[in-house]
Amino acid sequence: MSSKGRQASVDFQSQLQKRNLKYTHVREVILNEVMGLKVHFDADGLFEILKGKGHRIARDTVYRTIPVLLECGVIQKSVGAGKGEYFERVDNRGHHDHMVCIRCGKVIEFRSDEIESYQSKVCADYGFELSFHDHKLFGYCAGCRN
Amino acid sequence: MSSKGRQASVDFQSQLQKRNLKYTHVREVILNEVMGLKVHFDADGLFEILKGKGHRIARDTVYRTIPVLLECGVIQKSVGAGKGEYFERVDNRGHHDHMVCIRCGKVIEFRSDEIESYQSKVCADYGFELSFHDHKLFGYCAGCRN
DNA sequence: CTCAATGCAAACCATTTGCATGCAT
DNA sequence: ATGCATGCAAATGGTTTGCATTGAG
Numbered sequence: 001m002s003s004k005g006r007q008a009s010v011d012f013q014s015q016l017q018k019r020n021l022k023y024t025h026v027r028e029v030i031l032n033e034v035m036g037l038k039v040h041f042d043a044d045g046l047f048e049i050l051k052g053k054g055h056r057i058a059r060d061t062v063y064r065t066i067p068v069l070l071e072c073g074v075i076q077k078s079v080g081a082g083k084g085e086y087f088e089r090v091d092n093r094g095h096h097d098h099m100v101c102i103r104c105g106k107v108i109e110f111r112s113d114e115i116e117s118y119q120s121k122v123c124a125d126y127g128f129e130l131s132f133h134d135h136k137l138f139g140y141c142a143g144c145r146n
Numbered sequence: 147m148s149s150k151g152r153q154a155s156v157d158f159q160s161q162l163q164k165r166n167l168k169y170t171h172v173r174e175v176i177l178n179e180v181m182g183l184k185v186h187f188d189a190d191g192l193f194e195i196l197k198g199k200g201h202r203i204a205r206d207t208v209y210r211t212i213p214v215l216l217e218c219g220v221i222q223k224s225v226g227a228g229k230g231e232y233f234e235r236v237d238n239r240g241h242h243d244h245m246v247c248i249r250c251g252k253v254i255e256f257r258s259d260e261i262e263s264y265q266s267k268v269c270a271d272y273g274f275e276l277s278f279h280d281h282k283l284f285g286y287c288a289g290c291r292n
Numbered sequence: 293c294t295c296a297a298t299g300c301a302a303a304c305c306a307t308t309t310g311c312a313t314g315c316a317t
Numbered sequence: 318a319t320g321c322a323t324g325c326a327a328a329t330g331g332t333t334t335g336c337a338t339t340g341a342g
Contacts, residue, residue: 127288
């Protein structure tokens with residue numbers, strides 16, 4: 001296991017403790033798999049990935065674990081091809097958000113330090129402790145606008 | 147009908163034309179009801195509201211109309227108590243976004259002209275024509291954080 | 293006229309829930 | 318010892334889809 005992975009485990013454990021949740025074997029396995037994932041996934045897809053790697057974890061458990069991963073900052077909401085919600089691992093190098101073309105479906109990832117910074121400011125103004133966020137822009141990409 | 151309502155109709159019609167969609171009686175009725183709505187609603191809820199006012203519009207039509215309303219800038223994504231997606235009328239006075247407490251469920255509406263402005267800048271950078279956006283912050287409200 | 297929009301009804305399927313057992317603390 | 322976590326399986330119900338009909342441009 002890389003030091004990065006180990007670090008993530010430690011963070012996850014402390015995040016769980018903070019919320020009086022247990023660090024179980026199943027959660028450890030899911031954490032490790034998710035940390036290595038570079039693709040966007042939905043709950044069902046994550047279950048299939050885990051199954052494909054030989055882990056015997058029930059589908060419902062995966063569904064129940066995703067909110068925990070979100071709250072602990074391990075994953076963030078993302079976008080994907082299916083109709084449900086998609087997620088992706090939180091990259092240490094900073095959040096990115098998404099633009100989605102409502103004509104061709106193209107997804108553009110963007111980063112804006114300014115937006116992140118004002119987002120933090122707004123949270124501070126309200127005494128709100130941010131766990132994760134979801135920021136998507138829908139419209140027409142350069143190729144699809146008239 | 148107020149001048150505001152009339153204005154919205156005109157905008158809606160031109161938005162529909164731009165996309166080669168038809169301005170039907172059903173869409174007119176839905177538009178008018180939505181423009182008067184101050185609450186957050188989901189697809190099913192909107193259907194019930196329409197039914198309650200005596201309109202005979204099929205549930206599926208409401209589901210099929212919501213994406214159209216989104217694209218035409220009549221409604222925006224919002225938050226609500228149920229598990230599905232919620233929407234709300236776009237207020238002429240500007241967008242607002244939402245913070246959601248993942249402990250007590252409290253919803254705080256916030257506005258940030260700075261975020262809106264940098265959001266526009268990002269879109270411009272990518273040649274992206276923004277139709278609507280979805281920006282939610284999840285975490286602990288002032289009363290729920292430790 | 294032509295093609296999108298609508299209604300009806302059935303199908304779909306991702307997600308949730310109840311309950312008994314297992315396991316972390 | 319206590320209470321959350323997990324697996325199993327069934328239920329749920331919000332949402333989608335196919336098709337015939339209607340209606341807008």
